Amino acid sequence: MEADVGGTPPTGAGAGLAGDPCLWVDEHGDALFRYALSQLSDRSTAEDLVQETFVAALEARERFRGDSTPRTWLISVLRHKLVDHVRRAGRQQIAENPETLGAEVEAAFNAHGRWIERPGRWAPEAPAAELERKEFQRALQTCAQGIAGRAGEAFTLRVLCELSSEEVCKVLEVQSTNLWVLLHRARSKLRTCLERTWFDRRTKDEPLC
Amino acid sequence: MLSCADATRRVSESLDHPLPLRTRIGLRLHLMMCSACWRFSKQIRGLERLLRGPRKGSEAADSTEEDPQRLSPSKREAIKRALRR
Numbered sequence: 141m142e143a144d145v146g147g148t149p150p151t152g153a154g155a156g157l158a159g160d161p162c163l164w165v166d167e168h169g170d171a172l173f174r175y176a177l178s179q180l181s182d183r184s185t186a187e188d189l190v191q192e193t194f195v196a197a198l199e200a201r202e203r204f205r206g207d208s209t210p211r212t213w214l215i216s217v218l219r220h221k222l223v224d225h226v227r228r229a230g231r232q233q234i235a236e237n238p239e240t241l242g243a244e245v246e247a248a249f250n251a252h253g254r255w256i257e258r259p260g261r262w263a264p265e266a267p268a269a270e271l272e273r274k275e276f277q278r279a280l281q282t283c284a285q286g287i288a289g290r291a292g293e294a295f296t297l298r299v300l301c302e303l304s305s306e307e308v309c310k311v312l313e314v315q316s317t318n319l320w321v322l323l324h325r326a327r328s329k330l331r332t333c334l335e336r337t338w339f340d341r342r343t344k345d346e347p348l349c
Numbered sequence: 350m351l352s353c354a355d356a357t358r359r360v361s362e363s364l365d366h367p368l369p370l371r372t373r374i375g376l377r378l379h380l381m382m383c384s385a386c387w388r389f390s391k392q393i394r395g396l397e398r399l400l401r402g403p404r405k406g407s408e409a410a411d412s413t414e415e416d417p418q419r420l421s422p423s424k425r426e427a428i429k430r431a432l433r434r
Contacts, residue, residue: 145425158404160427162432164432165420165425166425169420169425169428170418170419173418187421190428191407192423194428194432195432196429198432215362228417232412246356249352253352254352254355255353255385258388259385259388259392261388262392277399279397280400281400281417281418299397299400299401302401305366316366320358320361320362320365320366321376323364324357324358324361327396328357328393328394331393331396
């Protein structure tokens, strides 16, 4: 790993896009890619859109005003490209009926707000063996990618792209209270998905003694 | 008394913004008494840590192996070339 560059002077507000553009790729490339992939599920298209985003950002860099972080700005540029791409491809926007989505989470609780199906015991929490750990990571990523609609988009931006909640609000143009609802749905869905696809399977395959 | 539906909602919110003290105390009390919500809390925190975790600091360690959640090295280079033009 590279030594910590402690001697580098702090770059001022908005200067995040002033440096060598190649450094942006190292710093933000993976985050942009994960976001694109979550919306497209086609790796090469996702990579191409990330490239287009960086090129467009380079051309428009003087328009970056520094009222959001460089990453958030880049993600907003990418988001426009994703919307365009989906429209051009003539595909239906992955529209999710917000009421259905909400109902699914609500269904975990009865009318008094008590659990209907309580969360199971996950043992061990995460597998220790190397091969199994990779399989687990894959199951986890599949579940994370499978969270549909705006809840999934919000979760991707918050967790996989590591934006702050405030920055996610800016990108999605939602109020923070709405964002928290979306993220709660996403986390509940992720938890349920993993319990069904990973932990249930394990306990059935190899009963604990 | 806080319901489990509200408690899980607050557990999730606590990952996104600091809860007011009173809310935090109410939530902690609930979690101390409710094993189901305690599990929920532990599990979603663990999952987020795992989703964020492995990339941090492991840049060099697993550079030999392709991570499906990262740009491929060849594309990374191609983008840099496009930006130098």
